[in-house]
Amino acid sequence: MSSTTNYILGVYDDEDEVLHAVGKVKAKGIKVEDVYSPFPIHGLDVAVGHERTRLPIAAFMFGTLGMICAFSLISYTMVFDWPMIIGGKDFFALPNWIPIAFEGTVLFTAFGLVSTFCISNDLWPGNKTLPLDIRTTDDKFVMAINVDKNKVSAADIKKALKESGAIEVNVK
Amino acid sequence: MAGHSHFSPANVEEHFEFNSEGKKRIIYAFIAGVVALVIGIYLLSKGEAGGHEVAAAGHDAVKAGHEAAAEHVSGGAVSHQAGAEEHYDWTNRIWANVWLNAVFFTGIAVVGMFFVSLQYLTKSGWSSVMKRVPEAFPKFLYISLPILILVFFFKGDVIFHWMHHGVTEVGNENYDKIIAGKSGYLNKNFFLIRLVVFGGLWILLWKMLRKKSLEEDLNGGTEYFNQLVKIGTAFIVIFGASSSIFAWDWVMSIDTHWFSTMFGWYMFASWHVTTYAVIVLAILYLKDKGLMGYVNENHLHDLGKFMFAFSIFWTYVWFEQFLLIYYANLPEETIYFLERWEGHNKIYKTSEILMVILNFLLPFLVLMTRDAKRTRIFLKIAAFLIIAGHYMDFYQMIMPGVVGKHGGYGLVEFGMVTVFASAFIYIISGELTKASLVAKNHPFLPEALHHDI
Numbered sequence: 010m011s012s013t014t015n016y017i018l019g020v021y022d023d024e025d026e027v028l029h030a031v032g033k034v035k036a037k038g039i040k041v042e043d044v045y046s047p048f049p050i051h052g053l054d055v056a057v058g059h060e061r062t063r064l065p066i067a068a069f070m071f072g073t074l075g076m077i078c079a080f081s082l083i084s085y086t087m088v089f090d091w092p093m094i095i096g097g098k099d100f101f102a103l104p105n106w107i108p109i110a111f112e113g114t115v116l117f118t119a120f121g122l123v124s125t126f127c128i129s130n131d132l133w134p135g136n137k138t139l140p141l142d143i144r145t146t147d148d149k150f151v152m153a154i155n156v157d158k159n160k161v162s163a164a165d166i167k168k169a170l171k172e173s174g175a176i177e178v179n180v181k
Numbered sequence: 182m183a184g185h186s187h188f189s190p191a192n193v194e195e196h197f198e199f200n201s202e203g204k205k206r207i208i209y210a211f212i213a214g215v216v217a218l219v220i221g222i223y224l225l226s227k228g229e230a231g232g233h234e235v236a237a238a239g240h241d242a243v244k245a246g247h248e249a250a251a252e253h254v255s256g257g258a259v260s261h262q263a264g265a266e267e268h269y270d271w272t273n274r275i276w277a278n279v280w281l282n283a284v285f286f287t288g289i290a291v292v293g294m295f296f297v298s299l300q301y302l303t304k305s306g307w308s309s310v311m312k313r314v315p316e317a318f319p320k321f322l323y324i325s326l327p328i329l330i331l332v333f334f335f336k337g338d339v340i341f342h343w344m345h346h347g348v349t350e351v352g353n354e355n356y357d358k359i360i361a362g363k364s365g366y367l368n369k370n371f372f373l374i375r376l377v378v379f380g381g382l383w384i385l386l387w388k389m390l391r392k393k394s395l396e397e398d399l400n401g402g403t404e405y406f407n408q409l410v411k412i413g414t415a416f417i418v419i420f421g422a423s424s425s426i427f428a429w430d431w432v433m434s435i436d437t438h439w440f441s442t443m444f445g446w447y448m449f450a451s452w453h454v455t456t457y458a459v460i461v462l463a464i465l466y467l468k469d470k471g472l473m474g475y476v477n478e479n480h481l482h483d484l485g486k487f488m489f490a491f492s493i494f495w496t497y498v499w500f501e502q503f504l505l506i507y508y509a510n511l512p513e514e515t516i517y518f519l520e521r522w523e524g525h526n527k528i529y530k531t532s533e534i535l536m537v538i539l540n541f542l543l544p545f546l547v548l549m550t551r552d553a554k555r556t557r558i559f560l561k562i563a564a565f566l567i568i569a570g571h572y573m574d575f576y577q578m579i580m581p582g583v584v585g586k587h588g589g590y591g592l593v594e595f596g597m598v599t600v601f602a603s604a605f606i607y608i609i610s611g612e613l614t615k616a617s618l619v620a621k622n623h624p625f626l627p628e629a630l631h632h633d634i
Contacts, residue, residue: 051633052633061551065550065551096510104503104504104507105504105507105508107500107504108504
């Protein structure tokens, strides 16, 4: 996306074709950086070889943090800061606090995950990310190959993309 | 993954063979259970009359004082329960165990039908590769429902407080105003009518579903699917009402004075998650035999998600019931938990705590990650934990009300559950052989074979 990187883009007009093209291109020893599509294509992430997202780990951590925070808040307010007897229970009435701990867990997980997702995908407010090819928001599929990260020469990459069924090959 | 499988549904038919070796193993387990049971019963009969109890007798004075104190704290509600203790007989624990296991395994059997019906009602595709496994479960209703009827008919007064002699009779020394007020619903005839009518409907609808499902294998065509959707929908409607009614009848009415409006779905939640664990174990067993190769880690992942989700659902319902009672703090409601927590010399406290660990904490941690839900060994561990935990859950629901301070985990419990489990496995294995393990003409089968998550 920045002007210092060299991309070769293969443009395809069919989702099955781009899915099979990924395999063909990779078979020639070319590393595929990403594939852009107007809609999700089943099996594409596996074909490209993306690692699985680590968002679930973040979810667990946010959840744990939320639980600890909610638990600390209710313990501090109800036991130390302003002890109150409610329904004749102890000050430290554990069962009553489980719903609060649960809510805290859910709240922190939800906000934490949305924020993490947006930040890790460059989606923070005010950030403008231009697509490599504007047509990927309409009806075209683009396979992006980073020339600098590949040992294969640019000419060979272009040839491989053409052979795999790309309707055009662009350099960006 | 799209386009990688060249599985044509026409050639997937395969059969499970319940061979003599497998039969022998289950029969050995059954015999071992019977032996344990017989020794357990012998010890029980000795224990009540002989030396075992003598040592305990010294503590009786202390015990009695302690219990009197507990009763005092929780208000007068206990005194009726104490009345039930008076006609205790050592054989009661055997009947309590029969009832416990019959209820537990009836649940597993009928939720198999519920699962298949739910898949038809929601028109789910992924489950069509493995639906023959839960579809075989309701066969055990042929065994367990008659057991329930017979035990109720002959030994009902052992299990149920409301069946004790004279409790609804004005002027009788056992007369109990609260139970008399409930006798319009809780009486022997109406109980039996409910049991026979709804149990009969369960079996009838299962027979219809099974017949259509097997005909679909032979003939194919979507009209079978549409008929199966109708049968499934009818079953869900009936099961929605009957599962709650049976929860009140079979389990909640044991503690006749006590009631909870959440009990119906609490017990259903327990049955439900146990059945997922049994389905998982059955499929993994068949896979270990080299069958059901088309059930891949994606399908197991979905089943693992069900086990995970419904373990949490059970915890939610169980805790919600506890929390409402704890918060409101009404003596007639808290007695239920007080009895399990510190009543009867605290013999039920350990399994009350252990049950929450087995049913919530361990499945929650074991099945949390994606990889665990796709790995057989983790699924097996979680499934065994869940089955053990929910047996314990039913134990906690039934035993304190029936046998009170005479309860415990002994050879009787171990033998009875082994007998029932091996009978269940024997019946289900026999039923599994009667059809191809995959419903080869199920219209969603190609979708299920390409299931990818």
